[in-house]
Every structure is written in structure tokens, then in C-alpha cells.
Amino acid sequence: MTRNTSRRRFIQAAGGASIVALAGCAGNGDGDDGEGTTTEEEAATALSWHAGGTGGTYYPLSNEFKTVVEGNSEFSLNVQSTGASVENVGSLQNGEADFALIQNDVAYFAKNGTGIEAFEGNAVENLRGVATLYPETITLVTLADSGISELSDLEGATINTGDLGSGTQVNALQILEAAGIEDFDEQNASFSQAADQLRDGDVDASFVVGGYPVGAIEDLANTNDIHIVPIAGDDRTAAKDAASWFADDTIPGGTYTGVDEDVETISVQAMIATRAELPAESVESVTAAIFDNLDELTTKTDFISVDTAQDGMPIDLHEGASAYFG
Numbered sequence: 001m002t003r004n005t006s007r008r009r010f011i012q013a014a015g016g017a018s019i020v021a022l023a024g025c026a027g028n029g030d031g032d033d034g035e036g037t038t039t040e041e042e043a044a045t046a047l048s049w050h051a052g053g054t055g056g057t058y059y060p061l062s063n064e065f066k067t068v069v070e071g072n073s074e075f076s077l078n079v080q081s082t083g084a085s086v087e088n089v090g091s092l093q094n095g096e097a098d099f100a101l102i103q104n105d106v107a108y109f110a111k112n113g114t115g116i117e118a119f120e121g122n123a124v125e126n127l128r129g130v131a132t133l134y135p136e137t138i139t140l141v142t143l144a145d146s147g148i149s150e151l152s153d154l155e156g157a158t159i160n161t162g163d164l165g166s167g168t169q170v171n172a173l174q175i176l177e178a179a180g181i182e183d184f185d186e187q188n189a190s191f192s193q194a195a196d197q198l199r200d201g202d203v204d205a206s207f208v209v210g211g212y213p214v215g216a217i218e219d220l221a222n223t224n225d226i227h228i229v230p231i232a233g234d235d236r237t238a239a240k241d242a243a244s245w246f247a248d249d250t251i252p253g254g255t256y257t258g259v260d261e262d263v264e265t266i267s268v269q270a271m272i273a274t275r276a277e278l279p280a281e282s283v284e285s286v287t288a289a290i291f292d293n294l295d296e297l298t299t300k301t302d303f304i305s306v307d308t309a310q311d312g313m314p315i316d317l318h319e320g321a322s323a324y325f326g
Contacts, residue, residue: 055192085167283320
């Protein structure tokens with residue numbers, strides 16, 4: 001399948017589906033008074049938190065946030081698995097989500113109505129930032145016997161670019177376009193499903209965006225010999241020239257079974273976002289619960305801190321987050 005102008009139409013369709021339709025499949029968290037109804041007090045403190053696929057980093061980290069918030073505030077979080085960044089923006093836009101994890105580049109596109117065709121002329125005015133968290137490494141994984149050793153080998157390949165409407169899909173298409181890869185068959189599935197596709201030979205390679213180690217890649221590496229394709233040299237330069245939000249990154253050797261050498265790549269950044277309509281007191285309370293109790297987290301603890309929580313923040317802070325961080 002030749003990908004050129006049709007790729008842009010695909011991004012537009014993916015983003016449009018996320019904002020208009022996909023977000024509608026998510027729901028707010030409900031408390032229960034024991035009789036199948038929600039009390040006013042429970043409704044006021046039950047918040048919906050949209051994460052990502054279960055095989056990535058967003059979902060387990062969001063559940064750690066849930067535990068910390070519920071143990072250190074009056075609020076409860078209903079964590080939902082989603083297609084991640086682009087879909088989560090739509091859920092915040094229409095009020096289906098109160099908080100969500102998204103990529104910082106997608107946040108910039110959404111708030112400024114640019115970058116992704118779905119956002120052109122459709123800026124998400126109510127999107128607000130809370131905190132940036134950690135680098136989201138872009139990992140291009142294949143099986144060791146695939147014959148794919150560098151980006152140029154993807155010409156004519158079948159590639160999983162991530163869930164439809166996800167930030168992973170957006171980044172994958174940006175990187176492929178920058179590298180001049182036009183002839184490929186695109187598949188869309190979650191990280192966990194992509195690992196199964198690689199095992200079964202249904203795809204040749206898969207993009208994964210998330211803080212390493214990503215559980216789905218760990219599981220794949222424990223059952224199959226894998227190769228992580230570097231995004232380095234001219235390919236890295238082209239990607240960074242095309243998209244200024246990409247930063248240099250390296251996956252350390254030993255992160256995944258059988259991958260003993262460091263692998264050069266690029267990254268974006270994960271962040272917590274919310275919607276402008278949420279009361280400042282609620283946002284400040286949830287933010288304080290998380291960042292006053294970072295010692296209770298076990299995921300990405302080398303990166304998440306109060307001192308770095310505004311590094312790379314691409315959009316305006318919610319007033320509640322601003323009150324906390326000063």
C-alpha cells in the first residue's frame with residue numbers, strides 16, 4: 001500500500017474519530033451509596049482519569065496515581081484504559097474525562113489548533129496543563145530475524161503505528177514521513193496486540209511510545225528474539241527538523257532481554273492534563289496528593305518530581321495546578 005496524501009487523510013480521520021466519537025465511549029466515575037445510586041457528596045469527589053492501553057506505561061502509572069490520590073485526598077479516581085493522547089484530548093474537551101495523560105506535542109497541537117489535521121480549525125480551548133512527568137521514548141521494535149535493521153528497511157513493510165487516534169500513531173507517521181518512507185501497510189492496534197502481531201508474523205515492525213521498559217515489549221522479548229531499530233544519524237536529524245518537540249533519547253542496553261547495547265532514538269514527554277471547567281480546588285487537591293507523596297510511586301520515579309513538573313509544559317496551566325506549583 002502506498003502512503004502519501006492518503007496518510008494525511010488517515011490522520012484527519014483518526015483524530016476526528018477520537019474527538020467526536022471515541023471520547024464518547026468513555027464515562028465518568030460513579031460512587032455508590034449501597035443502593036445503586038450516587039450520593040451528591042460522592043458525585044462531587046468522583047473524578048474520571050483517562051489513561052492509555054494496558055500494555056503501555058500510562059495505564060499502570062495512572063493506577064498508581066489512583067492509589068495515591070485516594071489515600072491522600074477526599075477524591076476517588078475512575079481510571080479508564082483508552083487509545084491514549086488524541087482520544088484523551090477529545091474526552092477532556094467534551095467533559096467525559098476530568099484528568100488524562102497525554103503527550104506534550106499532542107497537547108500543543110490541540111490547544112493551538114495546528115500540527116494534526118483533526119485539530120486544524122478545531123482548537124481545544126478548554127485544555128489545561130497540570131504537570132509534565134517523564135520522557136516518552138519512541139521504540140521501533142521488530143523480531144531479530146525480520147531483516148529490518150534501520151528505518152529505510154521499512155519501505156514496503158507492514159507496520160503497526162499504534163492505536164487509532166493515539167499520540168503513538170501521530171509520532172510514527174511523523175517519523176516515517178521525515179525518513180521518506182511512503183510505501184507501507186499500516187496497522188493500528190494497542191501495544192499488547194502489536195506484540196501478538198509480531199509473534200504471529202502479522203506485522204513486520206511496531207512503534208511503541210512510552211517510558212521504558214514498556215511491559216508489552218518486555219513480554220515479547222521474554223518469548224522472542226527482538227531487535228530495536230535505532231532512530232539515529234540522518235533519520236534522527238530529519239525527525240527533529242520536522243518536529244521540534246522530539247528530543248534525543250537512548251534506550252540503555254539490558255532494558256529488554258537480548259538487547260545488550262544502547263539504542264539511540266528520540267522521545268516526547270508525558271504530561272497530566274485537565275479541563276478548564278474543573279474547580280481549582282479539585283485540581284489543586286489532586287495535584288498536591290500526587291506531588292506531596294511521590295515516594296509512594298514505583299513507576300518512573302527517576303523522572304517525576306516537583307522541580308521538573310513544568311519542564312516542557314506546552315500549554316497554559318490550570319489555575320489549580322498553578323496554585324500548587326506557585
